[in-house]
Amino acid sequence: MLEVSNLECVRGDRRLFAGMNFSLQPGELLHVHGANGSGKTSLLRMVCGLTAPAEGEIRWNGESIRSLREDYFKDVTYLGHLGGIKEELTALENLRISAELAGVDAPEDKVVVALGKLGLGGREDLPAKVLSQGQKRRVALARLLLCNTRLWILDEPFTALDVAAVGVVQDLLSQHLHNGGMVILTTHQEVDIPAGTVRRIHLGLQ
Amino acid sequence: MLEVSNLECVRGDRRLFAGMNFSLQPGELLHVHGANGSGKTSLLRMVCGLTAPAEGEIRWNGESIRSLREDYFKDVTYLGHLGGIKEELTALENLRISAELAGVDAPEDKVVVALGKLGLGGREDLPAKVLSQGQKRRVALARLLLCNTRLWILDEPFTALDVAAVGVVQDLLSQHLHNGGMVILTTHQEVDIPAGTVRRIHLGLQ
Amino acid sequence: MKSRHKRLAFIVAGLAGLGGAAALVLNAFNDNMVFFFSPTQVFAKESPEGRNFRLGGLVEKGSLKREDDGLTVHFVVTDTHKDITVTYKGILPDLFREGQGVVAQGRLNPDGVFYAEEVLAKHDENYMPPEVKDALDKGKAKNVATPTGATLITQ
Amino acid sequence: MAKKINWFKYSSPQAFYPLAGKMIPWFAVAALLFTLPGLYFSFFVAPADYQQGEAYRIMFIHVPAAWMSMFIYMVMAGYAGMGLVLNSRLSSMMASALAPTGAMFTFLALWTGSLWGKPMWGAWWVWDARLTSELILLFLYIGFMSLYAAIDEPRRAARASAVLALVGVVNIPIIYFSVKWWNTLHQGSSITASKGPTMEASMFIAMILMAMAFWMYTIAVALMRVRCEILERERHAEWVAEVLRPSRAR
Amino acid sequence: MPSGWPKYYALHGRDEGREMNLSEFFAMGGYGFYVWGSYGVTALCLIVEVVLLMRRKRTLLQRLGRMSRVTSTEVKNEIQT
Amino acid sequence: MTSLTAAFRCIVARDITLALRRRADVLTTLFFFVIVVSLFPLGVGPEMATLRIIAPGVVWVAALLASMLALERMFYSDYRDGTLEQMLLTPQPLPVLVLGKVFAHWLVSGLPLVLIAPLLGVQYDLPPEGLLILALSLLVGTPVLSLIGAIGAALTLGVRGGGVLVSLLVLPLYIPVLIFGAGAVDASMSGLGAQAHLSLLGAFLLGALILAPWAASAALRISME
Amino acid sequence: MTSLTAAFRCIVARDITLALRRRADVLTTLFFFVIVVSLFPLGVGPEMATLRIIAPGVVWVAALLASMLALERMFYSDYRDGTLEQMLLTPQPLPVLVLGKVFAHWLVSGLPLVLIAPLLGVQYDLPPEGLLILALSLLVGTPVLSLIGAIGAALTLGVRGGGVLVSLLVLPLYIPVLIFGAGAVDASMSGLGAQAHLSLLGAFLLGALILAPWAASAALRISME
């Protein structure tokens, strides 16, 4: 479904990788490995369509994502180093707005349930700025429960999470794969996904 | 050496913990555990002297850190969620300046060696902004090699680090403890320190 | 499919907006937005009263008079319909000639004399050697003179 | 992909670098060849004006400089747009190579205009439409260059400043038509398609010669600058090392 | 003044056809400051631009030359990976 | 089409909520405007005749500076916390979202200036008609400032020190608005009627409405690379 | 004592290096100043007589605004990236570090204004003596602005939208400096001699030098809680 061919990434003066090819089928998870600075974040942003590749192409269902644009974004959820959480808004508002912009219907009770699942029950109405590092991250992850996109692109989703939360996210991932979703993620922690095929890419020779 | 008595922390409306007592002797490491939002960061900032406790006292060598002030800071190195790295300066400049402000003599070659140990050899002269997440974190950690303070307070030092870097930091910690240093750290990852006594505090009943 | 419709709608809206903008621009140019006022406008009380403004027109031939101090001058500005006398103390620009365009900044006194604080010369877009000018003047004087006046008076 | 089509051959910096090197001397010579008769005509052939006397000779650099300031901006914006749409590196390099020269000609138009305005109008500067819009042009050039310099990543810098250049294009027709639309102190155009030039032939020739000289100069200088730009941006490419080898032997 | 020089129309063209002399030429009918100020600054700008460009090119070549000597092998490796 | 308006409304509502949460921000743009206008009599001296002449210019320059300063807030906080990134990955056309943001921004930082300007004009002894035209010209002119400013703000997003660089890019484009805005008041006070100036401002507004959202969204995409 | 001067020098050197790395920032404060001063003739109209009257006020107000805008840069970036946190944990007295930062900030954002002001004054047709006094008054006055501003900048650090809130806190304190600064030029141009005004400015400077670093460092400690 997602095909990447001959991808090249140049940051500053350095060519981080070149000639990268892979494809991802429904139910598959791609784990991008690599040392610090090997270009994982850069790769993920390219696959999202945030950065244009120096060379090569990324196709979704056979069409280039450059030409699909908004139609591609309908199918993608990205979670970057930055959570995309507005500090002044409450967890609830944050999620409702991002769902609405994603074109998804998210009634309040559904959002509350999602937050509850991530252990933020009772904190729905706190402004995000008073949440701790890990709690903010959880709010960001709750988006995965709301959107029904096929491709999830997650950059270090487990940072700042405690063990309980890591478990919740692992379950989420298995379920998504089970339902025929696709996932691309990076993480330095060792995490295992029970269901679905896990493929790996290793970046960087340095 | 470090004694904490009857410490209480209140953030917003919530009392995160109260009546906390512990003391730390040379060669000991304190691992602060707790779920997200249980108040680990808040505790560490208090112990640094950045925040005033709601109740209770923190003593260093028997004297309250409130009255010691600058004399206490001579013995402490703190590494927070933010690295304290200026993006426009190179890794080298960043370290030299922070050493100089800490009142430590840090000739260029010593700094270069420190950076080399953390796997940044050859990147000394790049402005920090072009470094990746993990590389920035490594620069911040290199400070530990330069300062010769007794008490290290590290808030999630392993975030964003790859396996190799985690190993280096572990070695650093063992060595510091071995030399009679003290460490307080938080981390969600399971990390073991070969040398020295490890004590644990668990925060939060939620 | 759907995004194409959207795109079309955007383009239509854009064109409509541009059309509206063009209409407004034309409307603005129909109205009078001027660097200066002509004597006719001044007589029609279109110019501001009691404050400074710019008066533009041709210096009437033979109207320039200098006072003894060598600095103060009087001349008449005309747009061929109305005349206004101007008094100015200071150095005139080199291009200041009788029969040529001028823009004077200052205020109109109740006595109908315009007291200028600054005098700028405005000239036309014709460049030619003097003898050609002479020849032209002899031949079809009117044709050359009108464009000069026209640039000044038309708005 | 683009390389397969023949006339795209020179759109790669690698191919263009030596080509530009070969073209520079020709344009430099052409600039000189236009300047000499241009100056001769300006001072020795063209007669004094019936109104402005000798001062009008400023025209022979004022008008070409003003023309070039607008023309270079258009070309620069064109290249910038091409760089943005086609993602071709060479176009953006051309755009940033043209900007300083364009800014210089804008400055010269302002400078010579002021020096001309003082004796003729009686003021160095007035805020009329033509003068103001030309000043805005200078600011646009400066903005383009500073934005380009402020962003470290060359590709992003090129694309961001391209957007600015394209937005600024609206200013060009305003400069050009300002004398028609508003009642400016600046004179109307002397050269119009309908009436032909309202100036003496020798004056017209001198102006055209100087304009050609400026034009050729611009091309030569822009090519020189784009060569530097290419080297700087592609310094890690293999062909640059190849190019540099003979220069080291020298 | 070479006698073969063309005719030059003097100030305001009243006595046309008179030969000019050098100081009159520089006086520009009283507008010397303005005319030469324009031409002078223009020439200066053009020349300075060219000189700056040549200098930029020279230093650039020097720097790149130094760099290519140091890293030419490294660069190749990077490209192959 | 309905999804477009829904997205537009969602963004506007969001940004206004945010602005109300940090009310200090909104008030301080206004305060800046008020204080700049009120500083001039202090710096220049209290002669009414002089003040009346400089009034339109001062008010307009102050409005221009105030809305330029407020620009920084248009995208920066969204950029910092990653919500902008998310917005770019939304299945809505970016120009619509940008237009929503600009509109909300104007409601919060431009409209208050329009409403308070007549009060400040009274300080400078402007006649009632002058006050009316002042408010009108600001009403048409400040949205243009916000729209043009959006382009500058978007272009300088990633750039360090962009907060001030933006003025370099944006001020030249503001100049015409300033000239015709202040010109409108001047013209009306000297009895000429401000219609021509106002229709030109209107033309600017339409043009900016069409072009600016596109340019700004292109700039945003570039800045996020 | 030597360690104090060493720390002071280290901070000044660091901040100047940083400023040179983002040269655009420095240039754009200056540019802002230049453009504000140059906008006024556009808004007000080009009459020399009026311009000469308003010149000192305009230049001083512009300097005040420019240095107020530059304030944001004094601590904010250090706050964002955690270097400020580290500075608070340094075994050096905080007021010394703050003074170093303020001094570097003035060198980079205040001094250029002083140097270019006479050039801008020429635009407004000021006589040579007026130009001299203008530059002098700015030379004494702008450090006061930086010092007072440091307190405001430190107080509003944690606060969202502080960039504009700071003006609310700082402008009232700037007003005396403005009045006496512009007054000095006015006085000298009307033949009265600017000495009295200048000595008052000098007194402000001394007072601010003593009080501001303490106040600002207390504010910093509070903001970082």
Ligand code: HEM
């Ligand atoms: C700072 C002041 C001035 C500026 C910024 C300025 C700007 C310009 C510009 C941009 C053009 C080119 C427009 C076009 O091609 O139609 C131009 C053309 C011209 N300017 Fe100026 N100008 C200034 C002062 C003057 C003065 C004082 C004079 C004469 C007294 C003058 C005479 C001309 C002439 C003759 C043309 C050629 C018009 C044509 O044939 O199209 N300019 N100027």
Ligand SMILES: Nc1ncnc2c1ncn2[C@@H]1O[C@H](COP(=O)(O)OP(=O)(O)OP(=O)(O)O)[C@@H](O)[C@H]1O
């Ligand atoms: N603007 C830039 N200019 C120069 N180099 C850059 C730039 N941005 C990123 N880089 C370099 O690109 C490399 C890859 O960065 P990236 O953020 O993709 O790494 P990563 O694999 O995500 O690392 P981490 O595990 O630390 O997050 C780094 O070495 C970094 O130095």
Ligand SMILES: Nc1ncnc2c1ncn2[C@@H]1O[C@H](COP(=O)(O)OP(=O)(O)OP(=O)(O)O)[C@@H](O)[C@H]1O
């Ligand atoms: N300004 C504040 N107002 C109200 N509550 C606050 C404030 N700051 C922090 N909190 C609350 O304090 C709690 C502890 O925060 P802290 O950052 O210390 O947690 P933590 O243990 O470090 O968590 P993490 O593992 O996620 O980093 C959180 O529940 C947070 O909601």
Ligand SMILES: [Mg+2]
């Ligand atoms: Mg990364």
Ligand SMILES: [Mg+2]
């Ligand atoms: Mg924490």
